[in-house]
Amino acid sequence: MLPFPIQGAHLLGELVPYVVATPNNLQMLDLSPFGLPTPTAHIIDPLRMESAIFLDLLHKLDGLTFGPEGMPMPKWVFYDCSEVPGAIYGLARPVERVWPKVRELFDIPRDYQGLVPVSMYVAIPMPQPGTWFGHNLSSLAPVFRRLGVIGDLDLAGLGSLTKGLALKCFQVNEFWGATQWASKALHIHAKFGPLRLQTAYTPAHSEHETLTYGFTCDDRALRSSMGDPSAVIVRPEPQEWIDSADVPAMIALQDRIEAGGQFCIPCAPKRLSDERALVPIAEIALS
Ligand SMILES: CC(C)(COP(=O)(O)OP(=O)(O)OC[C@H]1O[C@@H](n2cnc3c(N)ncnc32)[C@H](O)[C@@H]1OP(=O)(O)O)[C@@H](O)C(=O)NCCC(=O)NCCS
Numbered sequence: 001m002l003p004f005p006i007q008g009a010h011l012l013g014e015l016v017p018y019v020v021a022t023p024n025n026l027q028m029l030d031l032s033p034f035g036l037p038t039p040t041a042h043i044i045d046p047l048r049m050e051s052a053i054f055l056d057l058l059h060k061l062d063g064l065t066f067g068p069e070g071m072p073m074p075k076w077v078f079y080d081c082s083e084v085p086g087a088i089y090g091l092a093r094p095v096e097r098v099w100p101k102v103r104e105l106f107d108i109p110r111d112y113q114g115l116v117p118v119s120m121y122v123a124i125p126m127p128q129p130g131t132w133f134g135h136n137l138s139s140l141a142p143v144f145r146r147l148g149v150i151g152d153l154d155l156a157g158l159g160s161l162t163k164g165l166a167l168k169c170f171q172v173n174e175f176w177g178a179t180q181w182a183s184k185a186l187h188i189h190a191k192f193g194p195l196r197l198q199t200a201y202t203p204a205h206s207e208h209e210t211l212t213y214g215f216t217c218d219d220r221a222l223r224s225s226m227g228d229p230s231a232v233i234v235r236p237e238p239q240e241w242i243d244s245a246d247v248p249a250m251i252a253l254q255d256r257i258e259a260g261g262q263f264c265i266p267c268a269p270k271r272l273s274d275e276r277a278l279v280p281i282a283e284i285a286l287s
Contacts, residue, residue, distance in 0.1 A: 002034045007227030008157030011091065015153075018042040018115055019169065020051075020058070020088035029087055033168035034222075042092070042115060046083035053109060058088065058117050060106050065138040068146070069183075071207070073136070082122045082135055089166035090120035091158065099151045102140070119158050121166030123175075130173030137163055137185055157227065160188045164225040172217040178202070178210050182244035182275055187268045189213065191225040193233045194264040196284065200242075200253035209250060213265065235266045238280030244269075245276055253281065262286065 001012060017038045021029060023045060031038045044051045055078075063072045073082075082088060092115035095108060102108075102116060122136040139162065141155035167175060176198070179185050189195055195213035202210040215221060223231035242249045257263065262284040269277035 004228045008161035015091035020044040033165045086124035089169045092117045119162040132172045134177035175217045176214045190268045192221040194266045197263045201250040236282040241278040
């Protein structure tokens with residue numbers, strides 16, 4: 001349990017935290033974010049052979065969640081760009097309590113005794129101390145929705161809870177991330193506060209309709225992301241709305257950013273459909 005009310009409190013009664021990090025990186029992490037301890041047995045060292053099955057399951061979680069988005073990670077990218085330079089925090093269920101459908105989807109070996117991940121957050125430190133880049137957020141919730149799995153646990157709030165706890169575990173001060181304009185994950189990212197835009201249209205990314213965003217990661221932002229009603233964040237009013245299908249509007253905003261303008265996504269998008277959203281934009285007044 002956490003020392004403040006959160007949206008996904010029920011999840012912490014059923015799921016347990018885990019961390020993937022090398023012994024060196026582990027020293028830099030807070031293994032009890034907001035007082036929620038990560039048991040020693042749930043710390044996975046990617047440099048050890050005994051970690052192989054759990055890391056395979058994590059890779060399958062990535063494939064199940066990012067596969068439909070067209071961005072599953074090759075296993076070597078997972079190792080080179082996540083497990084070794086960064087850290088992974090998530091929630092899991094012991095294999096004996098895992099849903100039969102998940103056992104089938106993950107093709108879990110019969111004699112496996114460990115944890116089965118149901119969510120993960122991956123981030124990589126950037127050269128400025130305390131600044132991290134978010135690399136991957138996955139939750140089984142949309143997989144359950146897609147396949148019509150009705151388990152004994154409502155997974156609503158899992159993605160938000162996982163990202164909030166992970167950023168506390170990684171002791172992030174300044175956060176950077178990249179996501180697509182239509183992504184449902186923007187609903188989660190905006191819970192941390194207004195998202196300062198670094199790009200609005202990104203040819204350097206395989207998905208050009210990607211935006212690069214950031215926020216200052218203090219306890220208020222983290223508690224707000226997890227649904228603590230006492231963590232109130234001041235947000236500017238939206239001045240315009242960009243349709244996630246409107247590429248010329250993204251390019252026009254990118255031009256304004258490159259000309260020196262500063263903009264943010266002040267709050268959550270309005271969803272038009274599963275694939276399309278209207279994303280609010282506000283100009284940040286220069287002080
Ligand atoms: C994005 C993802 C992590 C969300 O996981 P989740 O467990 O459903 O997350 P949460 O329940 O915490 O939050 C989802 C938010 O999106 C909102 N949302 C809006 N429209 C939605 C829709 N059509 N379907 C699902 N969620 C929707 C939810 O209402 C919720 O916000 P709320 O808490 O304010 O109600 C999950 O869908 C996923 O793994 N997607 C594939 C990978 C991906 O795109 N990752 C993000 C990369 S930046």
